[in-house]
Amino acid sequence: MRQVINILGISIIALVFSAGFANAQCxxxxxxxxxxxxxxxxxxxxxTFKVDGQGGAKAKVEYSYVFSKDTQxxxxxxxxxxxxxxxxxxxxxxxxxMVSTNFNNGKFYPxxxxxxxxxxxxxxxxxxQDSQHHCGGSVLGFKR
Amino acid sequence: MRKISSLFLVLIVFACGPxxxxxxxxxxDSLDNLTLDAPMISEEVIADxxxxxxxxxxxxxxLKDAGTQYDxxxxxxxxxxxxxxxxxxxxxxxxxxxTDLGYANIYExxxxxxxxxxxxxxxxxxxxxxQFFDFGTIARLATNSKNLDSLLLITTQNFNDINSYLQxxxxxxxxxxxxxxxxxxxxxxxCQVAEKNPNNEKLIEKIGEQKIILDNIKLMLEFYTADPxxxxxxxxxxxxxxxxxxxxxxxxxxxPTMEEVNGxxxxxxxxxxxxxxxxxxxxxxxxxxxxxxxxxIS
Numbered sequence: 001m002r003q004v005i006n007i008l009g010i011s012i013i014a015l016v017f018s019a020g021f022a023n024a025q026c027x028x029x030x031x032x033x034x035x036x037x038x039x040x041x042x043x044x045x046x047x048t049f050k051v052d053g054q055g056g057a058k059a060k061v062e063y064s065y066v067f068s069k070d071t072q073x074x075x076x077x078x079x080x081x082x083x084x085x086x087x088x089x090x091x092x093x094x095x096x097x098m099v100s101t102n103f104n105n106g107k108f109y110p111x112x113x114x115x116x117x118x119x120x121x122x123x124x125x126x127x128x129q130d131s132q133h134h135c136g137g138s139v140l141g142f143k144r
Numbered sequence: 145m146r147k148i149s150s151l152f153l154v155l156i157v158f159a160c161g162p163x164x165x166x167x168x169x170x171x172x173d174s175l176d177n178l179t180l181d182a183p184m185i186s187e188e189v190i191a192d193x194x195x196x197x198x199x200x201x202x203x204x205x206x207l208k209d210a211g212t213q214y215d216x217x218x219x220x221x222x223x224x225x226x227x228x229x230x231x232x233x234x235x236x237x238x239x240x241x242x243t244d245l246g247y248a249n250i251y252e253x254x255x256x257x258x259x260x261x262x263x264x265x266x267x268x269x270x271x272x273x274x275q276f277f278d279f280g281t282i283a284r285l286a287t288n289s290k291n292l293d294s295l296l297l298i299t300t301q302n303f304n305d306i307n308s309y310l311q312x313x314x315x316x317x318x319x320x321x322x323x324x325x326x327x328x329x330x331x332x333x334x335c336q337v338a339e340k341n342p343n344n345e346k347l348i349e350k351i352g353e354q355k356i357i358l359d360n361i362k363l364m365l366e367f368y369t370a371d372p373x374x375x376x377x378x379x380x381x382x383x384x385x386x387x388x389x390x391x392x393x394x395x396x397x398x399x400p401t402m403e404e405v406n407g408x409x410x411x412x413x414x415x416x417x418x419x420x421x422x423x424x425x426x427x428x429x430x431x432x433x434x435x436x437x438x439x440x441i442s
Contacts, residue, residue: 036297040408045297046199047304066198066356069417070346093415097397100411104402109409112402117413118395119353121196142202144209 026080028052032137035078040111043074043141051077051087051126053134061126065140067116072143075124076111077102079136084108086131089138092123103129185367190316193364194307197323197357200243200330201296203350204250207337210344214251218336219244220329220441222259225266227442232373235318236440238267239325242303247333249296252289261286268306271318276305317371320364324377325440327357332437335430342423351429352421355388380436387428392420 028050039045051061067073079085090101091114099122102109128134220240228234245260261282268274282298285291303322310319331354338347362381369375398414 036301044201044205044293045300046201047195064192064196066196066360068198068202068353069349071202093395093397095397099400099413099415100402100409102409104404104409109404109407112409112411113405114411115413118415118417119393119419120356120395120417142199142205144202144205 026052026054026133026135028135028137030137031078031080031135032139035076035137035139038076038078038111039139039141040074040076040113043072043143046140046142049124049126049138049140051079051136051138053126053128053131056128056131056134058134059127063124064121065124067114067119067122069116069119070144072113072115074111074113074141074143075102075138077108077126077136077138078110079131080133081131084110085133085136086129087136088127088129090125090127092125093118094121094123096123187311187314187316190320190364190367191311193360194311194316194319194323196360197327199246199300200326201246201250201300203330203334204243204247206346206350207247207333208250210337210341210346212337212341212344212347214247214253215336215340216248216253216256218333219247219256222256222263224441225263228267230373231271231318232321232371233440234267234270235321236325236377238264238271239322239327240329240437240441241267242299242322243326243329243333245299246296249286249292249299252292254286254289257286258283273306273309273318276309277302317368317374320368321374324361324365324381327354327361328433328437328440331429332433335426335433338426339430348421348423348426349419351426352391352393352419353417354429355391355393358385358388377436380439384429384432384436387425387432390422390425392418394418394420 032048032050036045036048047065049063052058053061075089077084077087077089079087084102086108088101088103088108089112091099093099100112100114102112126138220237222241225237228237241260241264245257245264248256248260261279265274265277265279268277278298282295285295285298306322307319310316331351334347334351338344338351341347358381362378362385365374365378365381369378394417396416400414401412402409404410
């Protein structure tokens with residue numbers, strides 16, 4: 001009987017712990033999927049990117065993709081908070097030279113259109129500026 | 145001590161949800177023909193390389209925009225699906241059929257798309273990843289050309305989900321094979337269409353640009369050369385690399401400019417690439433792709 005009570009007690013503790021942990025986690029997958037509907041008209045969906053700054057512990061989340069010349073790309077940013085919640089997306093070429101960003105003249109933009117003129121590997125880097133949640137998602141689309 | 149044992153018991157019960165074990169076992173059983181040796185580098189690094197590979201849909205759109213005709217005869221016949229017995233062949237041809245499906249969809253060749261969908265269903269089920277394809281919805285969308293956007297969205301999402309699942313389950317080797325098949329088929333279609341449209345510079349340039357992706361494909365396969373099938377495929381890719389050797393991609397960086405248009409930031413990319421490729425190079429690549437593809441689809 002005592003053993004059963006022990007198991008039940010520990011089960012309840014484990015449940016409470018797991019629920020609390022889940023709440024603290026960033027649902028970046030859900031954020032990224034929710035971002036798909038915000039893809040600009042005329043663009044074909046390519047990829048979602050999860051942006052999980054682990055509550056501020058991670059300063060940068062980075063992905064890479066081969067962009068093609070004569071193709072327009074659309075990259076948007078969705079967040080758990082209002083607007084982009086300080087999530088900055090910056091694209092760099094393979095030599096780490098900046099080619100675009102959604103943070104321009106002190107303003108955060110929810111999306112950017114990048115008409116690629118040079119085929120190559122590009123880095124898509126997400127950083128956080130005064131972000132509340134450090135959590136979001138992004139979607140990449142293309143059109144010719 | 146008794147309390148600690150109980151805690152372990154609880155954690156084990158939590159970790160092994162109902163049905164999870166049998167699902168995983170079924171998946172592992174499906175990998176009978178693939179070596180399970182882990183590569184020397186982390187799954188995270190492999191995932192980074194995998195995600196760089198562009199969608200074959202981009203090439204299909206280029207072909208349509210260039211005004212070239214849809215050609216079913218250059219694709220892998222859907223009925224060939226019965227030839228593929230090993231998981232190695234199934235994964236590669238799943239990628240090939242994925243590209244063929246996208247090509248047929250973009251040209252709104254609905255009947256062909258349904259045939260490819262059926263072949264994909266068989267291969268995906270055999271590889272225990274059929275649950276990621278919403279075949280009913282895809283088939284319904286494929287019957288009406290007005291649904292093209294939704295159709296492309298759902299099929300791309302399904303393939304992305306498969307890649308995430310395989311990578312999350314330390315089975316990136318299958319993901320690498322699917323991507324390799326998909327890329328090779330896109331290159332094959334471009335080479336075949338370019339042969340019929342020899343003056344289309346955009347197509348020739350697109351073939352030359354594939355040198356960048358080829359580097360990724362080669363690198364990804366390199367991680368799994370402990371598997372004799374993948375080692376053989378890797379060797380063939382090295383032959384293809386020779387055909388690409390003379391091609392030059394010259395990149396010139398210039399700072400971008402940006403402007404706001406209807407609340408969206410529009411970038412003006414001032415950088416350029418120049419692709420130096422000859423018709424002889426294209427011919428050599430086309431032949432090498434035919435050679436590799438023949439061993440995969442037959």
